[in-house]
Amino acid sequence: GAVVSQHPSRVICKSGTSVKIECRSLDFQATTMFWYRQFPKQSLMLMATSNEGSKATYEQGVEKDKFLINHASLTLSTLTVTSAHPEDSSFYICSARDLAGSTYEQYFGPGTRLTVT
Amino acid sequence: AQKVTQAQTEISVVEKEDVTLDCVYETRDTTYYLFWYKQPPSGELVFLIRRNSFDEQNEISGRYSWNFQKSTSSFNFTITASQVVDSAVYFCALSEARHTDKLIFGTGTRLQVFP
Numbered sequence: 332g333a334v335v336s337q338h339p340s341r342v343i344c345k346s347g348t349s350v351k352i353e354c355r356s357l358d359f360q361a362t363t364m365f366w367y368r369q370f371p372k373q374s375l376m377l378m379a380t381s382n383e384g385s386k387a388t389y390e391q392g393v394e395k396d397k398f399l400i401n402h403a404s405l406t407l408s409t410l411t412v413t414s415a416h417p418e419d420s421s422f423y424i425c426s427a428r429d430l431a432g433s434t435y436e437q438y439f440g441p442g443t444r445l446t447v448t
Numbered sequence: 449a450q451k452v453t454q455a456q457t458e459i460s461v462v463e464k465e466d467v468t469l470d471c472v473y474e475t476r477d478t479t480y481y482l483f484w485y486k487q488p489p490s491g492e493l494v495f496l497i498r499r500n501s502f503d504e505q506n507e508i509s510g511r512y513s514w515n516f517q518k519s520t521s522s523f524n525f526t527i528t529a530s531q532v533v534d535s536a537v538y539f540c541a542l543s544e545a546r547h548t549d550k551l552i553f554g555t556g557t558r559l560q561v562f563p
Contacts, residue, residue: 363549374539374553375493403469422491428549437551439485 333359335427337440344415344447352410352443354425360405361427365437366398369422381408415447450475452542454554459529467526469557471540477501479545482516482523486538487556490518496538522541530561 334357344350353445354364362383380388387400396402397419399411408427412419422444426437453473461467473482484496497507499516507514511528527534538553 365549365551372557372558375551376553377550380549424491424493426493436495436498438495441490441492444491 333427333429333438334440335425335440337423337425337443339443340441341444342446344445346416346447347414349411349413350415350445352412352425352445354362354408354410354427354440356406356427356438358431359427359429359438361408361429362405363428364402364408365426365428366400366408366410367424367426369424369442371422375424410429412445415445417447420445420447449480450542450544450552452540452552452554454538454540454557456557457555458558458560460560460562463531464529465561466526467559467561469527469538469540469559471485471523471554473521473523473540473542475542475544477544477546481543481545483541483551484514484523484544485539485541485553486536487539493539496525514551527559530559531532532561532563535559535561 336355338353342350364381366378368378369375377390378393381400383402383403383405389395397413402408422442424442426439428437472534479531480501482499486494506518513526517522538560539556541551543551
């Protein structure tokens with residue numbers, strides 16, 4: 332089946348620093364990847380849609396200058412949390428849609444737990 | 449507006465019991481898709497099922513079954529003879545045909561199955 336990986340799985344950083352999270356589709360190509368955020372014991376909220384070769388589309392209320400997204404290839408999207416603050420601590424999950432597969436199914440990565448101290 | 453409601457925050461059962469997780473959705477679209485995902489303690493989301501709005505047939509897959517009722521806007525999920533490995537958070541989600549990329553998740557139901 333389709334596999335999506337994320338790196339790192341956990342990261343702790345100091346307030347004010349930037350953190351990059353990678354999302355890779357391992358055995359398929361994905362023109363579109365999605366970034367979600369999940370607070371403890373809460374639901375997943377879509378942050379942005381990442382399109383290969385073009386700018387990401389951000390959901391209302393998500394600061395694009397704070398959450399930088401780059402989708403440089405058909406198998407890699409990165410999310411950079413710039414000048415991180417403790418309130419950015421969360422579980423970040425990416426998903427990818429298989430270019431050749433089902434139109435509507437998204438394959439999810441294992442998530443990255445970010446803690447900002 | 450689109451919305452997914454999972455009224456059950458937590459459910460605890462003993463192994464071999466049957467359990468039903470409720471999901472009620474709201475949408476103005478006539479074409480939409482409903483999903484169930486499982487999130488075990490490790491965190492990754494596991495796809496369980498996708499159903500389109502024109503297919504109201506109930507589905508069974510092993511110990512899992514789904515009951516889609518458009519009349520009540522519900523898409524309930526039943527696990528028969530639950531097992532400890534079923535312990536996880538289960539999310540119901542909706543996407544509308546005109547925004548197929550956007551998955552709207554419910555708040556999830558945490559299921560704990562005790563031996």
